[in-house]
Amino acid sequence: MIVIAQARVGIHDPHDCTDASDELPILHAIYDTLVRRVGQDFVPHLARQWSVTQDARHWTFHLEPDVVFHDGTPCDAEAVAASLQRMAREDKGYTLGSPAVWRQYLGGASYRIVDPVTLTVTLAHPMADLLDVLEQGFIVSPAVFGPLDTKDYTAQIGTGPYCLTSVAADQITATRVATHFAGLPANTAVTWRRVPDSNDRLALLQEGKVQIANSLDFDGSRILGDMRHVFLSPVAIIYLLNAAKGPLADGRLRQALALAVDRDAIVQTVMQGAAEPLHGFVSPRHFGTGVGTGRTCDRTRARKLLAEAGYADGLTLEVDCPTRLPDEAEQLTTALAEQLSHVGISLNVHIHPEREAYAHMVRRKEIRDLCVFDSSPMSTYRVLYEKIDARVAGAWWQGYHNPDVERLIDQGRGTIDRNKRAEIWRQAYGLLQEDPAWLTLYNPLRVVGIAGQHPDFEMPADGVIDVARLPALEGIAP
Structure with missing residues (x-):
């Protein structure tokens, strides 16, 4: 066993949307999905192959034959359809402050069981990036739908490479499935143990009492040497800007903010180097990322834009700031205020200690001029659709409207050629450089410690540990 x-x-309902890097590894161990993300692309998993019509609405999935859930019942086309339908329920797909995430994409879809291993999904609207959703579409045994609906989260039955064996407040254990269709994981069992303090996690790894320590302190973990693995988190640390009303409804002022910030200095002063500056609305790991020039620090141009907008003598902005998620939000806002003061912008800060209430405030579009937030979907399309498109006015949309970006969203969602779609998203990236919806700052660098020497180890692009593909760690001394 590894720890x-x-x-x-x-562990919660597998059909609720989460970006928690502590929970997703558990879900991916217990459950399979139709496809797996590898880098910026997808590879077969429960679906050994698939096809889509030119209108990006009709998808056919050919499933692996003879797959069974951990309770011995068949994982066939009917069971897969049942899970996708459950995902799309209005009461599912909840993430902090935002209900029914998956319903936006799977709501109104119809399903046809062609045969036990063939399923056709017809979407209500074109979505060439459907695999971005299905990558988190955990296929759950229909036998546990009832218990899960009553919030019995010990009822977890999937087809994954590990089978859940125990759930406690501070520890969850799963054992290897010997007959998993995708092959045998290297480690016979895995236990996820709650250790709140990062220094304690580091010490346990050094003492050989755990084999992996996640989310370690960036500098303190250097003592691990070759056991220290650093990776870029695709989560974007940003300020959402109120483009519906107030000063930041003027695109010149949003651009002035983007130009006034020295992101390299923010990374050093706030994150002590444990981040990479973010020069666009998604990370470099996202599909269809562009380059553009709208995120370099140019305070001369920022002052000019402020003057053009009528604020040559200065501007005060009202800022909403949580105390966690991101945990450095208050320190970040202090650093931002210092930088913006160089172009005549001052910040009046309002602190919010209740994070879930804060998220609901943001979802209700009740932010002041700007607020500290993050953006986590690994899908470029999802970010554009849920957060940028004024016609959708999604949970985190704050009044931004750019018809040219929306035209590209429509074009991209109906373009099934992956290379052509990447170019469309790059064009959208460029437009959002010159007319920013948010103030984007950085992607954090994270650290995971792994016992032994594993020079070829790489974290997946989404920053989630894939326990089924870990190297053999059982019995390794520190």
């Missing part, structure tokens, strides 16, 4: 030490341990 993974992490800050939190928990």
